[in-house]
Amino acid sequence: MKNKERTKNLALAAVLAALTAVVTAYVLHIPTPTGYIHFGDSLIYLAACVLPKPYAMAVGAIGGGVADLLTAPAWTLPTVIIKMLIVLAFSSKSNKIVTKRNIVAGILAFFISATGYFLAESLVFGYEVAFITSVTGSAIQSFGSLAAFVVFGLALDKMNIKRSM
Numbered sequence: 001m002k003n004k005e006r007t008k009n010l011a012l013a014a015v016l017a018a019l020t021a022v023v024t025a026y027v028l029h030i031p032t033p034t035g036y037i038h039f040g041d042s043l044i045y046l047a048a049c050v051l052p053k054p055y056a057m058a059v060g061a062i063g064g065g066v067a068d069l070l071t072a073p074a075w076t077l078p079t080v081i082i083k084m085l086i087v088l089a090f091s092s093k094s095n096k097i098v099t100k101r102n103i104v105a106g107i108l109a110f111f112i113s114a115t116g117y118f119l120a121e122s123l124v125f126g127y128e129v130a131f132i133t134s135v136t137g138s139a140i141q142s143f144g145s146l147a148a149f150v151v152f153g154l155a156l157d158k159m160n161i162k163r164s165m
Contacts, residue, residue: 013055016047020063025070040067041145044083045106046152048090049097057084078120086112095162097153106149110142
């Protein structure tokens with residue numbers, strides 16, 4: 001039974017990582033002066049709510065990393081680290097995807113993302129520019145993804161997806 005569970009988790013993680021990469025890089029990929037806005041993080045949040053942590057972290061690292069390799073290669077390493085870390089605040093223990101904890105986790109993901117990209121951008125652009133671009137970009141990105149996560153999650157919760165898993 002353990003091998004079957006691992007195989008199921010690995011397959012779901014692979015699908016979510018691929019979807020994350022495509023959605024981040026190409027689907028509703030909106031360029032902005034501070035980078036671009038996408039809804040790939042909402043899929044990482046979803047992975048964090050339905051998969052064990054190591055699998056969800058792989059979804060974030062692989063999905064986000066591949067997207068950056070395709071669109072902004074210089075940011076691949078920071079993205080891999082940041083996307084793994086945003087998973088840590090979420091919980092997959094409930095029978096529901098959208099819980100109070102997971103909504104708060106989306107807010108914490110903003111702080112993790114903003115801090116991570118601020119550190120990376122300050123190495124490249126300097127402190128002043130990085131503060132404006134990373135906080136602004138991360139706020140728009142994180143809260144847009146959180147809203148999409150809530151919409152997707154509520155729809156999946158209505159279908160009792162987690163119970164059927």
